[in-house]
Amino acid sequence: MSLTDTSKSTNCLAMSDVLNRIGDKWSVMVVGMLGRNGTLRFNELKRMINGVSQRMLTLTLRNLERDGLVNRTIYPEVPPRVEYSLTELGKTLQGPISALWDWSAENHQSIVEARATYDARETAVAAENHQRIAYARG
Amino acid sequence: MSLTDTSKSTNCLAMSDVLNRIGDKWSVMVVGMLGRNGTLRFNELKRMINGVSQRMLTLTLRNLERDGLVNRTIYPEVPPRVEYSLTELGKTLQGPISALWDWSAENHQSIVEARATYDARETAVAAENHQRIAYARG
DNA sequence: CGGCATCCTGGTGGATACTG
DNA sequence: CAGTATCCACCAGGATGCCG
Numbered sequence: 001m002s003l004t005d006t007s008k009s010t011n012c013l014a015m016s017d018v019l020n021r022i023g024d025k026w027s028v029m030v031v032g033m034l035g036r037n038g039t040l041r042f043n044e045l046k047r048m049i050n051g052v053s054q055r056m057l058t059l060t061l062r063n064l065e066r067d068g069l070v071n072r073t074i075y076p077e078v079p080p081r082v083e084y085s086l087t088e089l090g091k092t093l094q095g096p097i098s099a100l101w102d103w104s105a106e107n108h109q110s111i112v113e114a115r116a117t118y119d120a121r122e123t124a125v126a127a128e129n130h131q132r133i134a135y136a137r138g
Numbered sequence: 139m140s141l142t143d144t145s146k147s148t149n150c151l152a153m154s155d156v157l158n159r160i161g162d163k164w165s166v167m168v169v170g171m172l173g174r175n176g177t178l179r180f181n182e183l184k185r186m187i188n189g190v191s192q193r194m195l196t197l198t199l200r201n202l203e204r205d206g207l208v209n210r211t212i213y214p215e216v217p218p219r220v221e222y223s224l225t226e227l228g229k230t231l232q233g234p235i236s237a238l239w240d241w242s243a244e245n246h247q248s249i250v251e252a253r254a255t256y257d258a259r260e261t262a263v264a265a266e267n268h269q270r271i272a273y274a275r276g
Numbered sequence: 277c278g279g280c281a282t283c284c285t286g287g288t289g290g291a292t293a294c295t296g
Numbered sequence: 297c298a299g300t301a302t303c304c305a306c307c308a309g310g311a312t313g314c315c316g
Contacts, residue, residue: 016167020163042299068256069249082299089252115206180279
């Protein structure tokens with residue numbers, strides 16, 4: 001499926017659907033972590049992913065499992081042990097996600113600078129408009 | 139910046155920040171559309187991106203502009219004309235996004251099937267538990 | 277045409293407490 | 297340890313109406 005095919009509406013729907021899952025920051029983080037570390041337990045993931053709540057990690061993992069991207073293995077021990085890893089399908093996602101991750105690392109600084117420039121200009125424009133209003137009022 | 143560097147916390151923050159913008163489905167759609175069509179007007183984008191509201195398209199475009207990913211050109215005519223296109227930085231995003239788009243097209247079906255399998259199993263388990271409860275109650 | 281301002285609602289997700 | 301359950305605050309985002 002080449003890039004030129006993406007104008008088809010079916011691809012928009014697929015992209016939309018996929019984005020609803022992997023566009024989620026926690027999902028990307030989980031796939032990234034599992035991709036690099038192979039197999040991780042629940043609390044290991046929780047510690048590695050900064051800011052994720054227990055609830056969100058649980059939901060994220062369930063969704064990834066449901067979509068066939070993550071394996072969930074339960075060991076019937078006491079205390080319980082549950083291990084997560086990427087499925088073969090999940091591993092194929094590593095490529096695109098790595099590309100995104102690398103892009104972020106490379107271009108984050110540019111974005112931060114662009115924001116600063118934009119905000120400075122917006123502030124200046126706002127001040128100018130304020131002046132105009134003052135003039136109009138006499 | 140290679141994949142092995144992504145365990146650094148700084149990269150997690152950058153990724154998180156970038157994901158907040160490009161993880162948004164509308165942003166991805168807009169970049170995709172502008173990438174393939176070069177320059178588009180507001181209502182052209184609105185027509186091409188199925189389901190986007192005027193408000194969300196406006197906000198999405200403003201954020202992309204603020205992040206230095208999209209150019210906004212106003213032509214002081216009547217009726218007004220505003221054209222949008224990707225900046226150089228925005229164009230570099232096309233690669234990662236295309237990769238994601240292609241992956242979606244290729245693997246969407248697998249995900250749909252995985253969901254169906256998962257849901258069928260969950261339903262079966264729920265039914266089984268229901269049986270157990272019935273037994274327990276006598 | 278290409279917005280912006282306002283209102284309003286549903287869902288997202290955090291905090292907390294409890295369980296096998 | 298690895299969840300589940302419940303409550304609740306917040307805000308994302310749709311609908312609508314007005315404007316340059």
